[in-house]
Amino acid sequence: xxxxxxxxxxxxxxxxxxxxxxxxxxxxxxxxxxxxxxxxxxxxxxxxxxxxxxxxxxxxxxxxxxxxxxxxxxxxxxxxxxxxxxxxxxxxxxxxxxxxxxxxxxxxxxxxxxxxxxxxxxxxxxxxxxxxxxxxxxxxx
Amino acid sequence: xxxxxxxxxxxxxxxxxxxxxxxxxxxxxxxxxxxxxxxxxxxxxxxxxxxxxxxxxxxxxxxxxxxxxxxxxxxxxxxxxxxxxxxxxxxxxxxxxxxxxxxxxxxxxxx
Numbered sequence: 001x002x003x004x005x006x007x008x009x010x011x012x013x014x015x016x017x018x019x020x021x022x023x024x025x026x027x028x029x030x031x032x033x034x035x036x037x038x039x040x041x042x043x044x045x046x047x048x049x050x051x052x053x054x055x056x057x058x059x060x061x062x063x064x065x066x067x068x069x070x071x072x073x074x075x076x077x078x079x080x081x082x083x084x085x086x087x088x089x090x091x092x093x094x095x096x097x098x099x100x101x102x103x104x105x106x107x108x109x110x111x112x113x114x115x116x117x118x119x120x121x122x123x124x125x126x127x128x129x130x131x132x133x134x135x136x137x138x139x140x141x
Numbered sequence: 142x143x144x145x146x147x148x149x150x151x152x153x154x155x156x157x158x159x160x161x162x163x164x165x166x167x168x169x170x171x172x173x174x175x176x177x178x179x180x181x182x183x184x185x186x187x188x189x190x191x192x193x194x195x196x197x198x199x200x201x202x203x204x205x206x207x208x209x210x211x212x213x214x215x216x217x218x219x220x221x222x223x224x225x226x227x228x229x230x231x232x233x234x235x236x237x238x239x240x241x242x243x244x245x246x247x248x249x250x251x252x
Contacts, residue, residue: 016195016196017220019199020196020202020203023199023203024199024202024203024228037205040205041184041203041204041205044204044205045203045204048179048200048203049179052176104175105174105175105194106174106175106176106196108174108175108176108177110174110176110180113180114176114180117180118180
């Protein structure tokens, strides 16, 4: 049983020029490891949506990635305002993103639904005033 | 049909590294909202948009579309061009509106 590959990223808040850097790096690593293009795409999309949410809403944070022969696990941790109503936030089209963010093409209320759709397992833990942690797993085999 | 063959057939400007234009176009997708693109654009598609910012390039890379086609004469900004070069994302510019661009690509590629 090989040791899992572990990676850790700092995600700066409100920096849209760097948003996606962590997801892009993970995508490159997974391609080099020879994962199927479908698995790579699922990780890239679900992680990017989470990364963008951290930039828009969470004031930045940390992303922890663990790669095993069976799965890619991502844990996205921010200390932002938290999510008041997770079931509402999970609905397509629901968004609290400001106008400035919508002008960039974000804020369509698709982030969390896309994360749910493209990961094989997702859990959200959020406390208002303390922050949000999203754990996602994409099965590789 | 490859991206390069399509660009030459339709007279669209190619921006970026020449090596990125050899991929096959498998479908066409039109949208400007990045999260819709992220969740719904098929891998290998020609994505037609007027959103010429650096985030569009990040979405194109991560959603694994074949290329981004900027319609309506939109030119991507400098950050977007640099990021596309670093990440081997093929960018094209079309003077035509979104629908006409998408239809032209589909017809040229026999989709």
